[in-house]
Amino acid sequence: MWAYIFRNLLQRCVLLVIVSILAHSIVHLAPGEPSEVDPSNPRMQPEDIAKIRAAFHLDEPLYRQYAYWMRDLFSGELKSFKDSQPVLPKIWERFLNSLPLFICATLIVWTLSFPTGIKAAIQRGSIYDRGTTFIAYTLISIPGFFLSYLMILWVVNMFGVPVIGMRTFGMEDAHPIFQGMDRIWHLVVPSLMSALGGIAVLSRYVRSQMLEVIGQDYVRTARAKGLDEDTVIYHHALRNALLPFITLFGFLLPGLIGGSVIFEYIFAWPGLGRLGYDAILSRDFPVILTINFIAAALTLAGTFLSDILYAVADPRIRLE
Amino acid sequence: MQAKTDCVLEVNNLHVSFFTDRGKLRVVQNVAFNICAGETVALVGESGCGKSVTALAIMGLIEEPGIITGGQIRLKGQELVGLPLAKYQQIRGHRIGMIFQEPMTSLNPVFKIGTQIGEVLVHHSKMTEREARPEVLRLLKKVGISSPHRRIDQYPHELSGGMKQRVMIAIALACQPDILIADEPTTALDVTIQAQILRLLKQLQDDMGMAILLITHNLGVVAHFANRVVVMYAGEIAEHTDVRTLFHKPQHPYTQALLKALPIPGHERLVPIQGTVPMPLEYPSGCRFCTRCPAVMKCCPQKSPSLQKIEPCHYVACWLYQMKNAP
Amino acid sequence: MEEQILMDEKNNLPAKLVLSETPFGEFWRIFQKDKLALLGLVTLFLLIIAALASKALTEWTVVFDPATVRLVDKFLPPLSYASELLPVEDIPRFGIYLLGTDELGRDVFARMLQGSFVSLSIGFVAVGISTFIGILLGGLAGFYGNVRFLFISVDTLIMRFTDVMLCFPTFFLILTVVALLPPSIYNIMIIIGITSWMGTTRFVRAEFLALREQDFVVAAKALGLPAWRIIFLHMVPNAIAPVLVSAIIGVASAILTESALSFLGFGVQPPYATWGNILADGKNFIFDAPWLFFIPGVAILVIVLAFNLVGEGMREALNPKLRRR
Secondary structure (H helix, E strand, C coil): CHHHHHHHHHHHHHHHHHHHHHHHHHHHHCCCCHHHHCCCCCCCCHHHHHHHHHHCCCCCCHHHHHHHHHHHHHHCCCECCCCCCEHHHHHHHHHHHHHHHHHHHHHHHHHHHHHHHHHHHHCCCCHHHHHHHHHHHHHHHCCHHHHHHHHHHHHHHHCCCCCCCCCCCCCCCCCHHHHHHHHHHHHHHHHHHHHHHHHHHHHHHHHHHHHHHHCCHHHHHHHHCCCCHHHHHHHHHHHHHCHHHHHHHHHHHHHCCCCHHHHHHHCCCCCHHHHHHHHHHCCCHHHHHHHHHHHHHHHHHHHHHHHHHHHHHCCCCCCC | CCCHHHEEEEEEEEEEEEEECCEEEEEEEEEEEEEECCCEEEEECCCCCCHHHHHHHHHCCCCCCEEEEEEEEEECCEECCCCCHHHHHHHECCCEEEECCCHHHHCCCCCCHHHHHHHHHHHHHCCCHHHHHHHHHHHHHHCCCCCHHHHCCCCHHHCCHHHHHHHHHHHHHCCCCCEEEEECCCCCCCHHHHHHHHHHHHHHHHHHCCEEEEEECCHHHHHHHCCEEEEEECCEEEEEEEHHHHHHCCCCHHHHHHHHCCCCCCCCCCCCCCCCCCCHHHCCCCCCCCCCCCCCCCCCCCCCCCCEEEECCEEECCHHHCCCCCC | CCCCCCCECCCCECCCCCCCCCHHHHHHHHHCCCHHHHHHHHHHHHHHHHHHHHHHHHHHCCCCCCCCCCHHHCCCCCCEECCCCCCHHHCCHHHEECCCECCCCCEHHHHHHHHHHHHHHHHHHHHHHHHHHHHHHHHHHHHCCCCEECCEEHHHHHHHHHHHHHHCCHHHHHHHHHHHCCCCHHHHHHHHHHCCCHHHHHHHHHHHHHHHCCHHHHHHHHCCCCHHHHHHHHHHHHHHHHHHHHHHHHHHHHHHHHHHHHHCCCCCCCCCCCHHHHHHHHHHHCCCCCHHHHHHHHHHHHHHHHHHHHHHHHHHHHCHHHCCC
């Protein structure tokens, strides 16, 4: 088994390198250069531009630039184009901001999707099933920002729930308990909005898995044994239906970066997605590439974790 | 027929229909037979003739859009049709055991086989898992699984097809049921394993004195293991008699054609039955076999013949034998 | 639910009722049972006709004019009449603004019509590209999988490449590329297309791997049929079902992605109007002129929902396992 793990990790590292090279090439080959950050600045002399370009190695061949990037990244020396601040601490700080939003949204998604999907599968064709199906489709189809703005309008007018940023301005001196409550209050609407799409997708998937399992022969055997329906569903069927979802745990990791750009933009949440967006706007290559790299690394780590978890959970799988 | 008091299972006038968006499919029509303790009754017919549906109806496992639209099923005098679900669940696995055609997919892949066998005991006999374990070992030995102490903690994928079917038999017989329903138990297995499984069933039957309803399309199996045979065609019973009479003096044209179609060394050619089995939507009115019957008469398409007793323990549904007692 | 019996009086034998269905007939019978999917299909039909018509109505013969700026008439709610101060050639058709006007006095209805064509074409072209790439790569991987190219098999090569593409956070990647390239409708179509082929590739490869072992393919090979004939005439029609479902749902997803890009400011630039950028413009006026935000938002919702419903309906109708009966 260790041979399998080692080989798998090695393969993933190779993939990671390929991904980083690809990303690097895409970003650098695009037209437009980082020095265009300040085109309107009259004090930008051609010599200054040349100096900046030299400092960031922008005139050297592509593979050399890649080597510089990699070296700087792993030595922690990588600096942003925008303000020459180190990239990694910036990313870390924003990551910590994104984390509570992400955890909250994920919790909401997972605790709501499973009961809904299972119940819809058991009561296939009922009003509950058809109703939740329609709601799920609507949630998938609605543009996330559209719904968020509607929510903002409604919620701000009705309940006074804060929808901007992570904390209320001027709360820094308040008692920690009030600060904490304030933070939680700020979390509610953004995490709910981020979660809605995920609930719709996951509950549909749960439902279809459950339906497939309920149609299997061993469920018929369980009924033929005279077991009561609850045992048949929640003991025999569920255990098999949930198996694939173990793998979803692994995909949680890359979700940190995934769709948060939109929601962080709307709710002015100072997180990683926002950082990425600003970096793209200002063509801050090191930041863009690093976020991309981290996202890819998280994806690979996540799928690796999924494979391991699946092998642990399903007795039929042997790691070879 | 044996005396009614000895009957374990009595099926009378059973009708099962499937209400689909393409129409009402009369999958089982007017099926009647009974089985007594210690005897094996074979339910024979081609694919799609309704024999599996009959078995599921006895277990109460017909699911939507199918429904039992008429008839009675009595287990030792107790009426099963219309029985509330809770009571039916007490009977399934306890007084009726069933094994299925596909042993490869009939066991839950994520539970050990010892747990799956023990589950029946725990549920019906109120034992705990620990109390049930020696009984499970005994059952494993009884169905002929070697090294039961090792096997009991294995998962289904670690067993061969034949062993899986033995486990299914163990599950079905764990609570010593009155009747075992075996739905094509050997069709999915190799020929040599088939013989072993059937011999095992016979041996267990001699041991435990239970009745067996054997569903199959293989006449060779019928010849070796059945006491009585019920031949079904397109949802209805064509002929019902004991096994010797069936092979020596078949009366229904369908049965005769089936036997003629068997490859027998010494005979020059196979005689297939012309035409194909009709689909439930296409069942002709009148006798369902009339479109393919070599002895078809004018009255056959008009009305369906009922099952008539032509000898003691020999029933045929054919107009050829009812001309004598003209309708 | 009557008996299905027929009698042929002349021959006194029951006539055989021809109840066999073509595969399409079977598919349609199951599909139309799902009322929502049927509704989605009707909506799609109407919208596609509207989109095609709109190209004619807004560009070729200007029946509804989306570009005219009428500062006199800005921010009018839906169903308002045009002001009398307008010069004759600026008056909207029928003298009424069906869906109101925006901040420049442009007719929202006309803009929505114009946008429908652009939004839909972005969706279809992007999905066309991704489906094409998907079938190509998936088919090669599935059919020629064992062929070795240098030191690596075709299958492994294509699959690893797919894995690489899957590592990128998709929306982030699209955003990056779109932001770095000059803004153009074609770039957006192409980018969305080349970042969403991975699912299709996997489906096609899986189907081809399964089909390759099936008897009818082996029989075709035994008959000596050339490879391309086997692939295109025998295997592709069988593999097409999940690809079709994926494509329809992909159009919905492409339209949503385009609207998200527009929202962030990277979408299609004027003069093209898409529902995405009408929505993005409208968000600035939520309080003053809410219809500018609601109308495109609801429109996107309806069309994406229609595609999703149709796609899911097709999935149920094409997949025997999930069917009821």
